Amino acid sequence: xxxxALECVHELSRFDERVLFxxxxxxxxxxxxxxxxxxxxxxxxxxxxxxxxxxAAGLAMEGFIPYxxxxxxxxxxxxxxxxxVDLCLHDLPVRLIANGGGGVYAPLGPTHLALEDIAIMRAxxxxxxxxxxxxxxxxxxxxxxxxxxxxxxxxLAKGGDSIVSDPKHGFELGRSIKIREGxxxxxxxxxxxxxxxxxxxxxxxxxxxxxxxxxxxxIKPLDRDGVMxxxxxxxxxxxxxxxxxxxxxxxxxxxxCSETSPEHxxxxxxxxxxxxxxTAYGSQQTLLSSWNITAQSLAMVMRNHLGAR
Amino acid sequence: MTQxxxxxxxxxxxxxxxxxxxxxxxxxxxSMSMVEILRVLYDSILRYRAVDPGWQDRDRFILSKxxxxxxxxxxxxxxxxxxxxELLGFCRSDSRLGGHPERGKVPGVEASTGALGHGLPIGVGxxxxxxxxxxxxxxxxxxxxxxxxxxxxxEAAMSAAKHQLSNLTVMIDYNKIQSYGPTKEVLDLxxxxxxxxxxxxxxxxxxxxxxxxxxxxxxxxxxVDDRPTAIICHTVKGKGFPFAEGNPEWHHKSxxxxxxxxxxxxxxx
Numbered sequence: 087x088x089x090x091a092l093e094c095v096h097e098l099s100r101f102d103e104r105v106l107f108x109x110x111x112x113x114x115x116x117x118x119x120x121x122x123x124x125x126x127x128x129x130x131x132x133x134x135x136x137x138x139x140x141x142a143a144g145l146a147m148e149g150f151i152p153y154x155x156x157x158x159x160x161x162x163x164x165x166x167x168x169x170x171v172d173l174c175l176h177d178l179p180v181r182l183i184a185n186g187g188g189g190v191y192a193p194l195g196p197t198h199l200a201l202e203d204i205a206i207m208r209a210x211x212x213x214x215x216x217x218x219x220x221x222x223x224x225x226x227x228x229x230x231x232x233x234x235x236x237x238x239x240x241x242l243a244k245g246g247d248s249i250v251s252d253p254k255h256g257f258e259l260g261r262s263i264k265i266r267e268g269x270x271x272x273x274x275x276x277x278x279x280x281x282x283x284x285x286x287x288x289x290x291x292x293x294x295x296x297x298x299x300x301x302x303x304x305i306k307p308l309d310r311d312g313v314m315x316x317x318x319x320x321x322x323x324x325x326x327x328x329x330x331x332x333x334x335x336x337x338x339x340x341x342x343c344s345e346t347s348p349e350h351x352x353x354x355x356x357x358x359x360x361x362x363x364x365t366a367y368g369s370q371q372t373l374l375s376s377w378n379i380t381a382q383s384l385a386m387v388m389r390n391h392l393g394a395r
Numbered sequence: 396m397t398q399x400x401x402x403x404x405x406x407x408x409x410x411x412x413x414x415x416x417x418x419x420x421x422x423x424x425x426s427m428s429m430v431e432i433l434r435v436l437y438d439s440i441l442r443y444r445a446v447d448p449g450w451q452d453r454d455r456f457i458l459s460k461x462x463x464x465x466x467x468x469x470x471x472x473x474x475x476x477x478x479x480x481e482l483l484g485f486c487r488s489d490s491r492l493g494g495h496p497e498r499g500k501v502p503g504v505e506a507s508t509g510a511l512g513h514g515l516p517i518g519v520g521x522x523x524x525x526x527x528x529x530x531x532x533x534x535x536x537x538x539x540x541x542x543x544x545x546x547x548x549x550e551a552a553m554s555a556a557k558h559q560l561s562n563l564t565v566m567i568d569y570n571k572i573q574s575y576g577p578t579k580e581v582l583d584l585x586x587x588x589x590x591x592x593x594x595x596x597x598x599x600x601x602x603x604x605x606x607x608x609x610x611x612x613x614x615x616x617x618x619v620d621d622r623p624t625a626i627i628c629h630t631v632k633g634k635g636f637p638f639a640e641g642n643p644e645w646h647h648k649s650x651x652x653x654x655x656x657x658x659x660x661x662x663x664x
Contacts, residue, residue: 106527126527127527131554132550132553132554134550134551134553134554136512136516136546136547136550137516137519137547137550137551137553137554138516139516140513140515140516140517140519140520140547140551141516141517141519141520141523141551141554142520143506143516143517143520144516144517144518144519144520144521144522144523144524145520145521145523145524146520147505147506147517147520147521147524148520148521148524148525148528149524149528150524150527167510167513168513168516168547171507171510171513172513172516172517175497175507176498176499176506176507
């Protein structure tokens, strides 16, 4: 997914001279072809995220569209004031490509995990948050990112993920995708958690339950119509995200329920990371298992909901 | 002291007091130390069109020490960016002149500042953008002294030197008093000139209230062809108001009374 995102930056830079790339201190050779082709629009600025975000704002003020890339937690926590003031208050078209959303950097420990990024980016006016479900969708999104007039936080997964998206669904910022139909319940998921939700819906399907999956690639602005169409019809709703449940994607769905107060309000459960820093290392998968974010766990939560109605 | 302020410097200070009177509050000390710096920039150095603030060939001025906005508002009004009467609405709910300046609201304001340490990184980005576009416009960033406690300034300084941004000048309003007290006591900046030199800047120092010296120096920019410039402006906090000069109590004042305001006007007679 990251590879797809960066390749797209290079492609975009070929046909739009406003596009430029800023990295912090990334691995050797990142976007080396773009560097060779457009040396004046490729920057590696060092471990200085506060400066990098401000510099991107200045470039955007001059009409450029900077795509900034580094590890998610350093692009959010480290320079939150710069993101809030320089990007969001000025409402500038800067794109933050954030490596390792969620538990990707599990072996590196809690300093490298981006678990609250969705919650804190959501809190900022003018910020758009996008979490594609696979590399193909990332490509479709990146081409739509060019002319979006606001800052975008782009949450990347580990890479090498299965392809579950379908070109026929297309991509529109702010519009979710009903990736699987089902009348009894629905998983609402974002990012690569849509893959887990699909797997869970298949497990439940084999048990005779018709469970849909709504993939919400744009967490902000939330697709109110799409989400509410499920809320008003489904019996059970389970949100799934690889981030802290406090203030995250599931919270956004619940806030929408509360604001719109539909006549028929199904039970909504949130699956995500509990309110604690992880204490274990291992792999992303071991962390996901410890947080009960697996297809089996999702299926169990949905099953309990269906049984409790 | 006021005896060395000429009539124009006094007039600009009167405008600042008009705004202070309107808002009943403001960063008096922080604004008065930079009046001559702004006066020289807008009278003799910067290229701009007040009727067309977004003119693409303008020089970009960023007030990084946004709390000094009273002085910026005074000079922008003086130059016709907006009507002078607007100063009287400072900080009021129906005014566009807030306690810190905002881009998109106030004509002539390039960046919303107030949170410190943001102006120089943004200025580096603008200067870099101008270079890519092969524009000959220049970027001037005015920071406070306490402001450069923030590490983001030094991140940006390294970057400015790396990119050889000779179109970028940072001016430091070195009045040597920050909110709590003397910069020497709170977090000493010395040796300040050596620090900027070590970060790759061409450096000069000047009396920030000496009009002729400021003009001479700013007309000679860039000081070195392939380096950004840092100008350390030695100034007096609260310049022109004996009760406020060098007094951290006047960094910011709220609840100003009519007699406070009158005593300020009296200093300029």
